[in-house]
Amino acid sequence: MDLRGNIVEYWPPKGWVKVEGTWWDPEGKRTWGRALILWQGEIKFKGKTIKVKDAIGIGEFTRFESG
Numbered sequence: 001m002d003l004r005g006n007i008v009e010y011w012p013p014k015g016w017v018k019v020e021g022t023w024w025d026p027e028g029k030r031t032w033g034r035a036l037i038l039w040q041g042e043i044k045f046k047g048k049t050i051k052v053k054d055a056i057g058i059g060e061f062t063r064f065e066s067g
Contacts, residue, residue: 003041007035011035019031030062039055
């Protein structure tokens with residue numbers, strides 16, 4: 001898989017929520033938010049190549065940094 005995404009829009013609009021501590025790492029830091037992404041690239045699967053051009057997707061994303 002070789003996909004690149006550009007953010008079109010994101011929520012919350014003033015930045016992603018930052019939280020300290022998780023159940024698996026009390027010292028860790030995480031942030032989350034939702035984003036509308038414009039994807040481009042290609043996916044190779046079972047010998048076939050699928051070209052991806054201007055595919056729009058939305059997702060909820062979490063970033064984590066261990067403490």
